[in-house]
Amino acid sequence: SQKIEQNSEALNIQEGKTATLTCNYTNYSPAYLQWYRQDPGRGPVFLLLIRENEKEKRKERLKVTFDTTLKQSLFHITASQPADSATYLCALDIRSSGDKLTFGTGTRLAVRP
């Protein structure tokens, strides 16, 4: 069956360190992958999109990698800050299911001062 896996355990890191979150998928061939941030009680907010023919994408302190061979995306936040504390979701288009955007369950990041 098709699956998107994100580490369900919270990631706790010290301010200033780099946070690395993982998104693994099976049985998909996504054309692109997106990362979103969600704060409690609010809707997800788009952060980055990376296409299948791109290996890496950056935006300010954020970096995303996409390895279609490993079926994995890594999301990095460098010089993390307490304000980065949130749940981070990866999302993939599922072409076999009509291109709907399918989300992982998310990983909660806690950055302590």
Place this chain on the structure above:
Amino acid sequence: KAGVTQTPRYLIKTRGQQVTLSCSPISGHRSVSWYQQTPGQGLQFLFEYFSETQRNKGNFPGRFSGRQFSNSRSEMNVSTLELGDSALYLCASSLVDRASEAFFGQGTRLTVV
């Protein structure tokens, strides 16, 4: 530019009742998707509408339905509410291209008692 607006923000209903939720997308966005979010299941895709037509549908029972109007505003309806329907319902709008980012509303928190 105004964001995605969902109304109401909070709703309490009794089992067996029905409910209608509303979503106004960003001006110019013709695609509207609906998601159900619960702590155990994460974001689950309900359906997507584009130009008043349902373009995609998730694996939810027929009690869940939706529609889109000519101005792209969308409504979703849940009939014969069950306790398990308690969730955060999120609406997202995007441009025509499915590879573009999804803009989410704040969501409607539905509690079924």
